[in-house]
Amino acid sequence: MAAYLDDYLAVGVIIVAGFVLAGGMLGVNRLMRPRVAAREKLLTYESGVDPVGEGWSQSTVRYYVYAFLYVIFAVDAVFLFPWAVVLEDIGRAAAVEMGIFIGILVVGLVYAWRKGVLSWTS
Amino acid sequence: MAEVIDALLRCVAVVAVFMVFPLVVGQMEHKAMAHMQSRVGPMKAGGFHGWAQLVADGVKFVQKESIVPTAADRKVFELAPAVALVPYLLAMLAIPLGPFFGQGNLIGQDLDLGLFFVLAAMSVGVLGTLMGGLGSGNKYSYIGGMRVAAQLMSYELPMVLAAASVAMAAGTLSLVGIANEWEPWWLVAQLPGMVVFFVAGLAELQRPPFDAPLADAELVMGPLTEYGGMRFAMFLLAEYAGIVVLAALTTVLYLGGWAGPFSDDIGWLWTLVKVMAVSFLVIWARVAYPRLREDQVNSLAWKVLVPVALAQITLTTVLVVA
Numbered sequence: 277m278a279a280y281l282d283d284y285l286a287v288g289v290i291i292v293a294g295f296v297l298a299g300g301m302l303g304v305n306r307l308m309r310p311r312v313a314a315r316e317k318l319l320t321y322e323s324g325v326d327p328v329g330e331g332w333s334q335s336t337v338r339y340y341v342y343a344f345l346y347v348i349f350a351v352d353a354v355f356l357f358p359w360a361v362v363l364e365d366i367g368r369a370a371a372v373e374m375g376i377f378i379g380i381l382v383v384g385l386v387y388a389w390r391k392g393v394l395s396w397t398s
Numbered sequence: 399m400a401e402v403i404d405a406l407l408r409c410v411a412v413v414a415v416f417m418v419f420p421l422v423v424g425q426m427e428h429k430a431m432a433h434m435q436s437r438v439g440p441m442k443a444g445g446f447h448g449w450a451q452l453v454a455d456g457v458k459f460v461q462k463e464s465i466v467p468t469a470a471d472r473k474v475f476e477l478a479p480a481v482a483l484v485p486y487l488l489a490m491l492a493i494p495l496g497p498f499f500g501q502g503n504l505i506g507q508d509l510d511l512g513l514f515f516v517l518a519a520m521s522v523g524v525l526g527t528l529m530g531g532l533g534s535g536n537k538y539s540y541i542g543g544m545r546v547a548a549q550l551m552s553y554e555l556p557m558v559l560a561a562a563s564v565a566m567a568a569g570t571l572s573l574v575g576i577a578n579e580w581e582p583w584w585l586v587a588q589l590p591g592m593v594v595f596f597v598a599g600l601a602e603l604q605r606p607p608f609d610a611p612l613a614d615a616e617l618v619m620g621p622l623t624e625y626g627g628m629r630f631a632m633f634l635l636a637e638y639a640g641i642v643v644l645a646a647l648t649t650v651l652y653l654g655g656w657a658g659p660f661s662d663d664i665g666w667l668w669t670l671v672k673v674m675a676v677s678f679l680v681i682w683a684r685v686a687y688p689r690l691r692e693d694q695v696n697s698l699a700w701k702v703l704v705p706v707a708l709a710q711i712t713l714t715t716v717l718v719v720a
Contacts, residue, residue: 282401283507283508283509283510284509285401285402285405286405286408286409286491286506286507287488287491287507287509287515288405289402289405289406289409290409290412290487290488290491290506290507291484291488293409293410293412293413293487294483294484294487294488295480295484297413297416297483297484297487298479298480298483298484298632299480301628301631301632302480302628302629304460304628305459305460305461305462305464305627305628306464308460308461309460309461309462309463309464309627309628310461310463311463312463317465318465318466318467318468319467319468319469320467320468320469320534320535320536320624321467321536321538321618321623321624322536322537322538323618327469330469330535331469331534331535331536331537331539331540332535332540333537333540335540335541335544338548338696339544339547339548342548342551342552342696342700343547343548343551345551345700346551346552346554346555349555349704350554350555353554353555353558353559353562356558356559356562356711357513357514357562357565357571360562360565360566360569360571361565361569361570361571363566363569363715363718363719364569364718364719367719368719370719371715371716371718371719374715375712375715378708378711378712382708385700385704385705389700389701394696394697394700394701395693395697396692396693396696396697397693
């Protein structure tokens with residue numbers, strides 16, 4: 277267990293290094309940059325005209341549907357990795373089990389496809 | 399204590415690679431794109447063929463004023479570039495370069511969950527762009543952010559499925575282990591997976607032809623519209639670091655990593671050559687293909703790449719079990 281965690285010591289160090297790197301880049305920038313106050317600079321960019329309304333708005337439902345599809349399949353993808361490692365040892369039984377699991381998901385994908393969820397315009 | 403110093407040194411090396419390789423790829427993009435388009439590209443900076451152009455760009459970026467629009471969600475806006483950049487640094491830690499003159503494998507740290515770790519880190523990187531898009535308080539950024547989210551979710555799946563297929567064939571998740579198990583006939587058996595992985599990787603990096611979220615002709619710069627100066631530079635560096643990580647991962651998973659003549663001594667050189675070749679492909683794709691429309695982006699993922707990746711998994715299962 278200790279040896280296993282030793283592997284991840286470097287991961288901890290690199291995470292700290294990442295923060296130091298990002299902080300350093302922004303820190304150097306903070307030391308070297310000019311500061312010229314002007315209210316117009318802080319306006320939202322809208323191709324040169326004064327911004328109208330807010331940056332938030334309603335959006336097409338398609339994006340939501342893709343998110344839903346992804347959640348269904350992401351679960352499958354996570355289970356694939358531990359299975360992939362032991363596939364050769366367990367052999368056919370493992371292959372059949374994963375076949376059933378993926379088969380159910382494929383039915384879901386085919387259903388979404390037939391329902392027209394995957395097309396932008398129906 | 400010795401372990402800590404050891405880990406520290408390796409991390410310094412990884413940071414050095416992280417700061418240099420993306421610049422090399424960036425310079426290659428300047429020059430390769432220019433010559434493909436009958437131009438010469440940058441010629442002045444540094445004297446010889448503009449080799450110092452990106453260094454000069456960096457010096458310029460450092461001196462730029464930092465502007466946060468009033469409408470932006472300040473904390474999210476300011477944090478986004480770091481979220482985009484740091485994960486690629488983490489990913490590089492686990493990617494092996496190969497044997498170095500018989501001195502063992504050149505790698506930050508061989509993790510037994512390496513493949514999983516790298517894929518996880520890569521998908522966190524995209525969240526930075528999403529944060530920038532939704533935190534800017536800008537309509538262009540917002541639309542770009544929605545597109546980023548859809549693209550991330552559509553392409554994450556085929557990418558992970560294709561990577562799982564290699565893990566199955568190798569029977570391990572360690573990147574060193576996978577490259578050691580690699581055999582030349584995988585080039586054929588894993589070819590569909592390789593294409594899916596590479597295309598999905600391009601899409602996750604929002605590189606052309608999958609740059610619908612940035613789409614400068616319609617969305618100005620998408621999620622990055624409001625960014626300037628150092629924060630913009632960090633997004634830019636993240637993009638090129640992403641190219642390096644994608645190319646290195648494609649090399650290690652599908653092209654055998656350091657496999658090649660005299661690989662015990664100069665294996666690391668083979669890896670570098672392959673990484674540069676794949677990076678060149680990434681650049682070439684930018685020049686060769688027009689941008690995909692938003693609906694084409696998503697239907698390509700779900701209607702082509704996911705079925706192909708599932709077929710690849712089935713094929714690999716049969717090959718491994720039989």
